[in-house]
Amino acid sequence: MNIDKIMLRYGIIGRDPKLLLALSKAVQVAPTDLSILITGESGVGKDIFSRLIHDGSDRSAKKGRLVSVNCGAIPEGTIESELFGHVKGAFTGADKDRKGYFEEADGGTIFLDEVGELPLQIQVKLLRVLENGEIIPVGSSTSRKVDVRVVAATNVDLLAAIHSGRFREDLYYRLNQISINIPPLRERKDDIPLLFRKFSSDVAERYKMSPIFLSEDGKEYIMKYPWYGNVRELKNITEQIAVIEESRTITRAILQNYLNYVPEETLPALATGGQNSPISDRELLLKALTMGQMINEMRGEINDLRNAVSHLAASIPGGMVNNANLGSSEHLMSVASNHRQFGEQSMANADPLQFAGAQPPMEIRRPQFSDNVIDRQWPPDEEFQPSVIIDDEPLALEEREKCAIEKALKRHHGNRRLAAEELRISQRTLYRKLNEYGLQ
Ligand SMILES: Nc1ncnc2c1ncn2[C@@H]1O[C@H](COP(=O)(O)OP(=O)(O)O)[C@@H](O)[C@H]1O
Ligand SMILES: [Mg+2]
Structure with a gap:
């Protein structure tokens, strides 16, 4: 599965080399069981990365779930029972046994978002779970085995948190077997107009x-x-x-x-x-x-x-139009041409474990990544079921392009000049595409 296809599938836009490196690293580590720490400011795309890492794993192929937990949003008093479950009578109001997120994610992946917000006493328990693969529900004296892969994310500097005693160093290294840093938007300025175009065409399509x-x-x-x-x-x-x-x-x-x-x-x-x-x-x-x-x-x-x-x-008659997450023709055209600049060679030479901002992995046997590994793990397009529902099934590039052209022509009552303008392609290109797709 190459990066262009992944980007199309998840509606990810950008041609910044740092973003593409982060993506290629995510794609490469997805099929492994390594713990991954995604770092980056709020709104940079950490959720999308967690999804694509899970989708690209064997766990997703075996129907394991991706369970996303926002560690910063759970009240401190209930976080242990939310994560590890509880047994009946464990505390007032615990009228029956309840599974925690780790058990829900058994066989799949748990995404611990804002992991830096976990209270210290929960960090100790989490580390134990990660070390021996066993959870102890609140109020229980026996442990249960779970098989869960952990992807964590943080928008705070965990090293600084370790320094000030707010985050455990041992847990940090356990979570950070591989780190993926997503750069803030202001450090990939060239992507800003591309993203604007994508969101603009998404809205246009959604609301006609x-x-x-x-x-x-x-x-x-x-x-x-x-x-x-x-x-x-x-x-x-x-x-x-x-x-x-x-x-x-x-x-x-x-x-x-x-x-x-x-x-x-x-x-x-x-x-x-x-x-x-x-x-x-x-x-x-x-x-x-x-x-x-x-x-x-x-x-x-x-x-x-x-x-x-x-x-x-x-x-709007009929209400909102169900919109494909992947944008319209201009977006697709830009995706199609986007990554040429960041050529095959630079991608092949890039060491996915050694890029700027990455922490050296702790005592990890370096996995042997190859295209084969990735292709074997990633479900083929026709079997692909995103772990979290994306608005629409991704169509093939040509189909979406054809569809966007048809829509633009319809919107402009067959006026090719206006349709070409909206699609941001020349009239000549529009004519050529009309011929190509038999849309005369
Ligand atoms: N490169 C990108 N291309 C298109 N949309 C993106 C991209 N990065 C993020 N988004 C969108 O921005 C929003 C925020 O992304 P999200 O993954 O929730 O960020 P975070 O988890 O880092 O706060 C989402 O709607 C997501 O789809
Ligand atoms: Mg998020």
Whole structure:
């Protein structure tokens, strides 16, 4: 299974070499039983990675489940029983035995999201489970065997947490047999317009409207914006703008209403913070300001968006259209051409266990990865059942392209110039594709 196919399957967009390396590493380690620690800020795509790692494993082929647990969202008092289960009478209200997430995931994978949030006394218990493969439900005196592969994720620096005594070092090394770092969006700026295009065409398809496009200054602006909420934030903003704005060309002026951000070079210079300081006061101030504003505004705007979307959905006959997660033709065309730049050779030379930011694995026998291993483990396209439901079955590239062309033509009542414009291809390419697909 090559990276292009994986990206298409999961609707992952990007051509940044660091992202592609992280993906290729995930694909390579998926078929093993190694514990994986995915690091990266909130909204960079850690959930998608956990899914594709599980889907690419033998565990998924044998119908094992992927159980996702947000460790930061479970109240401290119940976390042990949530993870390891309890027996009847273990505490007030425990009126029957209950399986924990580890037992639910038996034979499959447990995804421990925000693992850095686990309280220390649970970390000790988790380590024991990982070391000997046995859980002890709360209130029980006997242990039960479980066969669970662990994928964990964190958006906090666990090494710093170890340093300050908030995370156990032994557990860290047990979880971090392989680490995969997903870079923040501001470190892969070239992916920003690609993602904008994908989300724009997704919304357009979902609500049967024309997609939005960035003007030159709009593009420049979103590439400068720091996107502390990463891809999640970009997706939300793009969807809001697509639904709310009338104009289909999105300029810097429009974006500024949503992002409320002034790029640094347009700010008056401040006296403090200079070339020598690693992060200037101005940058810190800006970061704090934009974060605060972003959070406040997102609260309000999410509500506005909710209202706008439900209003819109109600006005579309037949309600919302079931949308394929994988975008429309422009996205597919970009995916198809995306990875050429990051050629076969650089991928083949890249050492998946030794890339920037990776922690050296502890006493691991280096697995022998080869294309064969991956192809053997990964279900062929026709048998592929994503572990978590993605809106639609992925269609073949050509089918989706053909479908998008048909839709664009229909939307523009057969006007090829407008359809080509919407698809962001030249009229000549459109004619060629019409011939190719027999759509005359
Ligand atoms: N490279 C990408 N291409 C397309 N969509 C992405 C990409 N990365 C993340 N997303 C989307 O952004 C949102 C946040 O991703 P998620 O995996 O939940 O982030 P995290 O778990 O790191 O907070 C999801 O809707 C996801 O589908
Ligand atoms: Mg997440």
